[in-house]
Amino acid sequence: MSWEDNVRKMDPYIPGEQPDFPDMVKLNTNENPYPPAPGVRKLLAELDADRLKLYPKPDAKELVEALAKAYGVDVKNVFMGVGSDDVLGTAFLTFFTGDKPVLFPDISYSFYPVWAKLYRIPFETPALDENFCIVKEDYMRENGGIVISNPNAPTSIAVSMDFIEDIAKANPDSVVIVDEAYVDYGGESCIPLTKKYDNVLVVQTFSKSRSMAGMRIGFAIGNEKLISYMFDVRNSYNSYTMNYPSIMCGAEALKDKAYFEETTRKIIATREKYKKILCEIGFDCPDSCSNFLFAEHKTMAAKVIFEKLREKHVFVRYFKTPRIDNRLRITIGTEDEMEKLVSALKEILA
């Protein structure tokens, strides 16, 4: 007998690497290539360090009020956390406590099975169809909860709000979590469903479309009761998840709608332009509603391309997962970064 017998042993989620080369082109973790809104830079420079001696507001008042205003809901409908990973983890811990399996697609955000195992939640993973689309009927059976990433990661494919509504309506006894990390790039947000269905929780993040991955801000919108159960769980292990700079900078970022719309529009335009260019050099990708492309090459194996790009300090994501192990997930960068990617690919494929 040893203390090690009592350790909670986990196979953790493995985030994309954060290499650090001055000349690199980093298209591997779906970050935004553009900086945060100018107001955030200004605010951050002016923040009063003396304020750090105090605890932050446990209700992250400024951030939650700004979110409620931006999304047309009441403050009681808003939960926030240290990135949407924290929000999703709290939602798993709060809502999935039964013996019936929680359902999410076999190909989706690879953190879902890790939380399920961490919290000993039984789960099943219905297969996406051969075009990587979610099969709605798979979510019409007995379950202990449902998690759908929409647009889905790493496929980049979105479903409509009606599609999610059918699932929510068919499952009044389960909480349906809609992970909208990429929704701003062309998806349809299910926030309106949260007013109609008390079992729908929409989760979003500042890490992608708001260019603030380094600040770690995520949030959820849902029925007042759902949200208050999440706060009860959060306040049972850490009442101060949000630090003072992230509360203030998050609220500030939401003020600049024009900047947000402009950078998002630029990324969508770059995505469409380079989807065509990648097709011309032999890649195939589904239509993307996200800030990445899910690309397969006609002749060269994804793993080989991934490694050769890496040698050139061009970083994309490769998953050694059955069914998608011949695909690359390529984050949309600036035009300049995408040009560098394409010229590297041309050399590799030549």
Ligand SMILES: *Cc1c(COP(=O)(O)O)cnc(C)c1O
């Ligand atoms: C990036 C991502 C998240 C987590 O983002 P945070 O940085 O923790 O906010 C959650 N879900 C999906 C599908 C993602 O791609």
